[in-house]
Amino acid sequence: MPEPGRRSGRPGHVADATGDPYTGRVSQTPSLPPVYQPAEVEQRRYAGWIEAGYFTADAASDKPPYTIVIPLPNVTGSLHTGHALDHTIQDALIRRKRMQGYEALWMPGLDHAGIATQNVVERQLAAEGLSRHDLGREKFVARVWQWKAESGGMITHQMRRLGDSVDWSREAFTMDEPRTRAVRTIFKRLYDDGLIYRAERIINWCPRCLTALSDIEVDHSDDEGELVYIRYGEGERSVVVATTRAETMLGDTAVAVHPDDDRYRHLVGVEVELPLTGRRIPVVADAHVDPEFGTGAVKVTPAHDPNDFEIGQRHGLPSLTVLDERGVVTAHGPFQGLDRFEARPAIVAALREQGRIVKEVRPYVHAVGHCSRCHTTVEPRLSLQWFVRTAPLAKAAGDAVRDGRVRIVPEEMTKRYFDWVDNMHDWCISRQLWWGHRIPVWYGPDGEMVCVGPDEEPPAGPGWRQDEDVLDTWFSSALWPFSTLGWPEDTPDLRKFYPTSVLVTGYDILFFWVARMMMFGLYAMDGVPPFHVVALHGMVRDKHGKKMSKSFGNVVDPMDWIERYGADATRWTMARGANPGADVPVSEEWCAGSRNFCNKLWNATRFALTNGAHTRGPLPDGLSAVDRWILSRLSQVIAEVDERFEAYELARVCDVLYHFAWDDVCDWYLELAKPVLAAGGPAAERVRRVLGEVLDQLLRLLHPIIPFVTDELWTALTGGESVVIAPWPVPDRSRRDEAAEAEVAALQKVVTEIRRFRADQGLRPSQRVAARLSGLAGAGIADHEPLVRSTARLDDPGEGFAATATLTVTGGVVVELDTRGAIDVAAERARLERDRAAAEKEAAQARAKLANEAFLTRAPAHVVEQTRQRLAAAEEDLARIAAALDTLSGGRESA
RNA sequence: GGGCGCGUAGCUCAGCGGGAGAGCACCCGCCUUACAAGCGGGAGGUCGCUGGUUCGAUCCCAGCCGCGCCCACCA
Numbered sequence: 001m002p003e004p005g006r007r008s009g010r011p012g013h014v015a016d017a018t019g020d021p022y023t024g025r026v027s028q029t030p031s032l033p034p035v036y037q038p039a040e041v042e043q044r045r046y047a048g049w050i051e052a053g054y055f056t057a058d059a060a061s062d063k064p065p066y067t068i069v070i071p072l073p074n075v076t077g078s079l080h081t082g083h084a085l086d087h088t089i090q091d092a093l094i095r096r097k098r099m100q101g102y103e104a105l106w107m108p109g110l111d112h113a114g115i116a117t118q119n120v121v122e123r124q125l126a127a128e129g130l131s132r133h134d135l136g137r138e139k140f141v142a143r144v145w146q147w148k149a150e151s152g153g154m155i156t157h158q159m160r161r162l163g164d165s166v167d168w169s170r171e172a173f174t175m176d177e178p179r180t181r182a183v184r185t186i187f188k189r190l191y192d193d194g195l196i197y198r199a200e201r202i203i204n205w206c207p208r209c210l211t212a213l214s215d216i217e218v219d220h221s222d223d224e225g226e227l228v229y230i231r232y233g234e235g236e237r238s239v240v241v242a243t244t245r246a247e248t249m250l251g252d253t254a255v256a257v258h259p260d261d262d263r264y265r266h267l268v269g270v271e272v273e274l275p276l277t278g279r280r281i282p283v284v285a286d287a288h289v290d291p292e293f294g295t296g297a298v299k300v301t302p303a304h305d306p307n308d309f310e311i312g313q314r315h316g317l318p319s320l321t322v323l324d325e326r327g328v329v330t331a332h333g334p335f336q337g338l339d340r341f342e343a344r345p346a347i348v349a350a351l352r353e354q355g356r357i358v359k360e361v362r363p364y365v366h367a368v369g370h371c372s373r374c375h376t377t378v379e380p381r382l383s384l385q386w387f388v389r390t391a392p393l394a395k396a397a398g399d400a401v402r403d404g405r406v407r408i409v410p411e412e413m414t415k416r417y418f419d420w421v422d423n424m425h426d427w428c429i430s431r432q433l434w435w436g437h438r439i440p441v442w443y444g445p446d447g448e449m450v451c452v453g454p455d456e457e458p459p460a461g462p463g464w465r466q467d468e469d470v471l472d473t474w475f476s477s478a479l480w481p482f483s484t485l486g487w488p489e490d491t492p493d494l495r496k497f498y499p500t501s502v503l504v505t506g507y508d509i510l511f512f513w514v515a516r517m518m519m520f521g522l523y524a525m526d527g528v529p530p531f532h533v534v535a536l537h538g539m540v541r542d543k544h545g546k547k548m549s550k551s552f553g554n555v556v557d558p559m560d561w562i563e564r565y566g567a568d569a570t571r572w573t574m575a576r577g578a579n580p581g582a583d584v585p586v587s588e589e590w591c592a593g594s595r596n597f598c599n600k601l602w603n604a605t606r607f608a609l610t611n612g613a614h615t616r617g618p619l620p621d622g623l624s625a626v627d628r629w630i631l632s633r634l635s636q637v638i639a640e641v642d643e644r645f646e647a648y649e650l651a652r653v654c655d656v657l658y659h660f661a662w663d664d665v666c667d668w669y670l671e672l673a674k675p676v677l678a679a680g681g682p683a684a685e686r687v688r689r690v691l692g693e694v695l696d697q698l699l700r701l702l703h704p705i706i707p708f709v710t711d712e713l714w715t716a717l718t719g720g721e722s723v724v725i726a727p728w729p730v731p732d733r734s735r736r737d738e739a740a741e742a743e744v745a746a747l748q749k750v751v752t753e754i755r756r757f758r759a760d761q762g763l764r765p766s767q768r769v770a771a772r773l774s775g776l777a778g779a780g781i782a783d784h785e786p787l788v789r790s791t792a793r794l795d796d797p798g799e800g801f802a803a804t805a806t807l808t809v810t811g812g813v814v815v816e817l818d819t820r821g822a823i824d825v826a827a828e829r830a831r832l833e834r835d836r837a838a839a840e841k842e843a844a845q846a847r848a849k850l851a852n853e854a855f856l857t858r859a860p861a862h863v864v865e866q867t868r869q870r871l872a873a874a875e876e877d878l879a880r881i882a883a884a885l886d887t888l889s890g891g892r893e894s895a
Numbered sequence: 896g897g898g899c900g901c902g903u904a905g906c907u908c909a910g911c912g913g914g915a916g917a918g919c920a921c922c923c924g925c926c927u928u929a930c931a932a933g934c935g936g937g938a939g940g941u942c943g944c945u946g947g948u949u950c951g952a953u954c955c956c957a958g959c960c961g962c963g964c965c966c967a968c969c970a
Binding site for chain 1: 897898899900906907909913914917919920923924925927929930932933934935936937949950951963964966968970
């Protein structure tokens with residue numbers, strides 16, 4: 001096998017093919033190299049697109065708008081496979097709409113990514129032996145801006161490599177001036193409407209990041225712990241509680257039992273002694289307690305457990321904080337200063353010494369929350385934070401989907417959405433960080449609290465200070481669909497491009513982001529939801545469908561694939577798996593296959609150009625059946641691609657186009673065109689036009705997914721400016737031609753049968769075989785004998801022709817071949833016997849059905865008819881095979 | 896604990912009431928004048944299991960087995 005690159009030494013093969021081997025015509029275009037080289041093309045094309053301003057949307061345009069806002073990548077991030085998938089889908093949608101004549105805006109931008117970015121810069125400082133506190137708030141924030149300017153937003157460069165047709169002139173950042181203004185505006189409005197409030201609540205606290213977290217920033221995993229049974233109190237007045245968090249007992253202020261639990265009825269209202277502390281705490285009755293779990297008695301720690309906090313509220317219990325912000329014990333006594341995880345065994349040991357431990361169950365697996373940023377175990381903590389009152393906002397967000405104003409694709413995800421918005425807790429939006437939008441609230445010397453709007457001056461004077469906290473990053477992300485368009489100003493962009501057309505993102509952030517954009521969009525934009533459709537895709541996985549993870553070593557870097565296979569191949573690999581909600585398995589082999597597909601298009605177009613294919617003038621009359629067939633297929637393909645695109649089924653789009661391009665166009669149409677081109681004349685002239693037409697349309701259809709190679713080829717083929725701005729194909733129903741399709745199907749069948757015979761007989765492609773054909777007219781392909789001969793490599797019967805084998809094909813075509821004894825009669829007989837068995841089975845099946853009275857009366861007429869046809873076809877096959885076997889036994893058995 | 900989904904060719908998946916499909920991998924043959932990143936041919940599946948509905952089930956229903964995901968404040 002020749003190595004790639006070391007190709008055949010055929011004369012003229014490697015050299016640029018500029019001469020037409022069939023007509024001698026010289027190609028009209030600069031020569032295309034024989035193998036597609038993505039790197040140079042991509043760089044040149046992208047620069048050209050930007051220079052031409054194709055992606056810059058015009059708010060003053062008369063065209064209907066089509067808008068997508070990008071799921072804003074983190075400023076700290078780089079392009080991973082998830083982006084490659086997400087961006088490929090969006091770019092495909094936006095490019096198609098642009099071609100369809102919409103004013104298409106794909107809005108790019110970056111998220112300031114509060115915790116993530118602060119962590120990056122803090123790590124840098126740590127390397128210098130500094131902490132953010134050494135710098136102070138102002139200098140630290142300046143340092144983060146400096147970091148952003150120098151190393152942030154790497155992904156925006158990688159997006160250019162992927163070919164994203166975003167409008168760079170509108171690039172936004174969640175911390176830039178217009179977006180900051182949007183944040184200040186909505187905060188003020190929500191505050192004034194009573195939808196933002198400050199309260200002391202149990203929140204998720206990360207003892208490492210030292211900040212509050214919202215529910216969605218907490219990941220739960222099943223961790224092993226131990227359930228410890230501890231006796232509180234003495235004798236009659238004692239109760240055994242079960243806990244996984246013994247260290248919090250120092251903050252217990254009650255024991256709770258179920259009101260209907262007879263075992264403990266006598267204890268309700270009684271006080272028991274809390275071990276190790278000498279404090280006495282009451283036993284209270286609360287319906288929250290599950291009598292089935294543990295002992296049916298729960299220790300109550302209002303300051304360190306959300307349930308206990310609520311029990312405490314109901315019963316007027318005090319909250320006793322015994323852990324500080326780092327999770328270190330603050331309660332006076334021998335445990336003071338111990339970390340929470342050191343304190344736990346220490347306290348259990350102390351209790352055991354006192355004989356308080358009744359029993360231990362280990363291991364006990366239960367769900368434990370972890371910080372989604374650093375995986376530290378989250379500590380429920382009582383603290384003073386800012387919250388968004390979500391109930392009314394979430395109701396509106398649910399209604400917008402319920403009443404159909406917003407559609408979620410795939411529909412199955414809708415239920416998940418409802419589960420989320422219908423059960424949403426108030427959203428903790430304050431973070432104890434420095435990088436982010438500072439909460440615009442000032443506190444006065446006498447306990448005043450003033451929320452300051454974007455155009456207002458904060459209160460000045462001694463004793464006034466601004467809230468130290470910043471807002472959750474997702475707060476500004478939730479404004480993205482309208483803050484990027486200039487809200488709160490009434491801008492031309494906002495009027496033209498809001499609401500956006502579709503939001504494309506992974507199902508993993510349906511809740512994180514989508515629900516919140518819905519809430520804020522509906523609120524800020526007077527009930528107009530931020531998008532019409534939410535199109536969810538899945539996660540990119542490895543070729544075994546496994547999640548990509550660093551520890552597994554199966555992570556793919558899309559930039560690596562772009563370098564080695566090209567951006568188009570990378571995009572195609574993503575797109576061909578991208579159906580709504582479906583995970584996308586990818587692998588390097590598949591990316592190589594995608595590269596091969598691009599190369600196939602390259603060579604098909606190269607062939608077409610060297611043979612004078614063009615797109616000038618209308619399609620001629622007098623087209624052959626083959627020409628009419630490919631145009632008929634093209635019309636079908638356009639319609640199907642449209643349908644799949646509208647359903648966000650990119651994988652189907654790819655499937656349809658792949659098979660049309662490779663099977664129909666390359667394997668059949670081009671092969672059938674070759675002899676016509678070689679013969680020259682008006683038929684060849686017609687083929688040149690049809691071939692140009694088919695490739696022109698095909699390249700347009702492919703362009704949204706593989707923009708680079710299609711632009712390079714399309715401009716070479718058509719001489720047009722760019723396929724980026726070429727009109728999207730419209731299916732021409734008048735080109736549908738069932739007769740031509742049937743004719744070509746029959747032709748393909750005959751050719752395939754002959755090829756199979758040749759392969760079975762071990763006849764080399766190079767071995768010329770003379771043959772006599774008959775019965776073509778009966779099969780409806782009377783005109784195609786030359787095509788059958790050239791495609792199946794059969795010579796005309798010359799002098800001394802002697803038929804040594806007869807092949808009978810479905811439809812009554814008979815091929816007599818002069819194989820001069822090369823034929824293996826035994827092998828051929830074996831094959832025919834196999835065919836006969838299959839045909840008999842088929843016929844028997846059909847006969848059985850048709851003999852069934854119930855089938856005939858109950859089944860729909862078309863099904864019965866279809867079955868009759870199946871039977872007829874099977875019987876014809878049987879007759880054909882019997883005839884062939886007869887001929888065979890009449891022939892001579894070869895050695 | 897609640898909800899959703901999936902088990903079809905070696906792998907990844909499509910099909911979802913009437914003839915088992917694709918890509919890759921595999922086998923055989925080919926430098927056939929666009930492409931060896933290619934061309935032609937081929938093999939490979941009791942459609943998870945058990946019942947039910949139906950003239951007919953990979954497809955609908957029920958149960959079971961196996962797998963995955965999401966949500967969740969049972970200590």
